[in-house]
Amino acid sequence: MYKVTFYPINIEQFVEEGSTILNAARQAGIILDAPCGGNGNCKKCKVTICAGGRKKDVLACKTFVLEDLSVYLPEVAEHHILSEGKNFPFFWNPILKMEESKTGNGALFSFQGRQVQLKLKSDDWYMVAFDIGTTTIVGYLMDGSTGKQIAADSMLNPQTVYGADVMERCRYAAVHGATELQTKTFEGLNQLLHHMRGKIGINKEQILAVSIAGNVCMNHFLAGISIESLLKVPYHPGFYRWFWRKGKETMFHMNSDGYVLFLPNIGGFVGADTSSAMLNANLDETENLSCLIDIGTNGEIVIGNKTTTIACSTAAGPALEGANIVCGMRGASGAIDHVWMERGQIAVATIDKAKPAGICGSGLIDAVAVMLSYGFIDKTGRICEKKELKQFEAKQNQNRLCEINGEKAFILVFPSMTEREQGIYITQQDIRELQLAKAAILAGILSLLKKKNWEKKDIKNVFLAGAFGSFMSIESAFLIGLIPKEWRGKTVVLGNAAGEGAKEVLCDEQAILRCEKLARQTEVLELASDSEFQKMFLSCMDFAG
Structure with missing residues (x-):
């Protein structure tokens, strides 16, 4: 065993001879930027090592520990992660309600129409909504009695050290098991919980409800459900419908009798973050055709209205x-x-x-x-x-x-x-690289339209969800052909729609039913098996004139 010391944070980690510095960092809980998953392709995991009295810059993923090492980490800038979203009004009718104030060590609540006794030493209790994406995690702490947001916090997904793309992480889990990735993610979620609780001085026992809007892979990792079905055609998720678990059945630092809600997956690689964003966009309440686009490493696209919806996931890549x-x-x-x-x-x-x-x-x-x-x-x-x-x-x-x-x-x-x-x-x-990303997204949009015999002019509303859609210039997106130019003047930025939807299912018990209905009515177009997609993809490579 050799000792690897990471500076300037002074963390020591003992590893087996022949381990890489990247693996040592993973074991120590240190997040190094490794979008390629440690294959040496991206060259983003550069660190400085000192061995034998000499310093040199190396790639953490390609440098093996053959002696005690001092590793100097690059200066890490604070990441700007979107937490705000567009708040649509909703009826305050929470999924968990306090019926009677505490008596002794408990209080009487109703959860989905049935009465439950929960351990609680205070009249004050709280709910937390999480949006768990491939790259980032955002958490919202809310007052359980009013639904008022008390605090919000965010971080890079700790899984990023296993690769920028979810498939790289799934392949890692297939070889090494999913426990490591599950544990890392819960560590991050609990870190956010700790920070938010610390802002108002409450204890973990006061957290009684948590909702999770994650992409398909994140949902599987957190729920402890095998990702095997996501690695082979036809890429079916291990679960579709929403469900709940007790806090003690998860790794959350919360009230052990509390409830953790896993929002519904739609299918393929279209997950609960998309069904949650659809809820926030109120796609189930409009007769006009709308297009919801969440642009990221895995771009999710939904087109439809209250009676019919179709969706796809397109591998835009990490560019x-x-x-x-x-x-x-x-x-x-x-x-x-x-x-x-x-x-x-x-x-x-x-x-x-x-x-x-x-x-x-x-x-x-x-x-x-x-x-x-x-x-x-x-x-x-x-x-x-x-x-x-x-x-x-x-x-x-x-x-x-x-x-x-x-x-x-x-x-x-x-x-x-x-x-x-x-x-x-x-x-x-x-x-x-940008052409590949923009072609994937535009071809995904066009494939959905063609599948339903719709035209671009039929779309009345366009919603951009997620951090990237909020920060990018919409006009630049039109200029390069990322979004059809016919949709100028129809585009609205929602912000973190998945996070807002996750909050809504806690604050309105009907919202989870609406979210489930949206997920179940949505047809998923698997682009990998769609013969027209490849043709469209190639035709979309050029930039708009």
């Missing part, structure tokens, strides 16, 4: 989270999140107005939209030669076109303005 992009990063302090042309020069904005450190997904979409608008790239995504530039603004910025490490690139921020030795830039391959 929109900043992964697989040379200068990419998540939405943290210093990330370029917006790019535009101002007075003939490229202008950028960063999160927290900090010194540019990299570019996140919304910045990438803006950058490519600017490059397309001013002729730095053509509609196929090819970076043009300087002699091909025609617009005045493009010629003014032709010094940004260059080659870096043998690949065509476009410089956004020159080295003098950032700590990066070669500046912050977009490569030809970065553009291809």
Whole structure:
């Protein structure tokens, strides 16, 4: 056994000879950015090691522990994770109600129409809603008597060290078992619970109800249900309908007699986060055709109304989270999140107005939209030669076109303005990664429309859900063809719709029934087996003209 010491947090972890630094970090509960799951492809898990009196930069996933090591972790910027959503009014009729104040060590409650006695030493009790995504987790603490939100907190999903994509995590679980990923996720959830409880000084016994709106994989991991069916065609989830468990049947730090609600999956890789977002968008109450789009590593798309809905999950890939992009990063302090042309020069904005450190997904979409608008790239995504530039603004910025490490690139921020030795830039391959992501989403939309013989003009409302949809420029999305241009003027940003839906099922006992009805009426189009999807995908690769 060798000792690995992580600085500057001074955490020690003993591991077997031959373990990687990344595995040592996982065992120590340290989250290293490893979007590729430790395959050495993304090169995002760089750390500095000191061995034999020498320091050097290495990849944590490819460096083996063969002696005692000192590992210096990179400075981690605070991540900006969306917790706000669009609050639609709902009737206060909570799924768990206090019928009689405490007597002795208990109180009488009603849960789904039946009376239950719960251990409680105070009249004050609380509920928590969680939105558990592939990349982030958001929690909301609410007063059980009024439904008022008391606190909210968020974090990166601790599972990110096993890969940016859910399939990478499923494959890891298939080989090593799912317990490790389940435990890591509960550790994160309990950390959020601890932080939120600490803000108002309550104990865990006062948490009586928890709702979970997770994607299909997160739901399976947390419920302890095998993910085997998600790894092979036809990719059916292990459960569809909503269900509840007692707190003591889970790893939650809450009242052991309390209730944990798992919201319904829809099918395939369309999970409870989507059914929860559909609830928040009130798709069951409108006759107009609407399109709900949650853009992320796995983009979920729903089209329908109160009588019929169809959905799909499209593998947009991690590019929109900043992964697989040379200068990419998540939405943290210093990330370029917006790019535009101002007075003939490229202008950028960063999160927290900090010194540019990299570019996140919304910045990438803006950058490519600017490059397309001013002729730095053509509609196929090819970076043009300087002699091909025609617009005045493009010629003014032709010094940004260059080659870096043998690949065509476009410089956004020159080295003098950032700590990066070669500046912050977009490569030809970065553009291809974005094209793959945008083609997957647009082809998913078009496939759903074609399946139901609907036209783009038939859609009356478009809802953008999730963090990415909230932070990106909608106009840039139209310019590159991520969203059909026919939907200009119809698009509304919902924010964290899944989180809002998870709150609603706690605050209105009819909401869980509405959520279940929406999930059950929704047809799932499996794109992997849809012959038309591949044709549409290829046709959607070009950027809008």
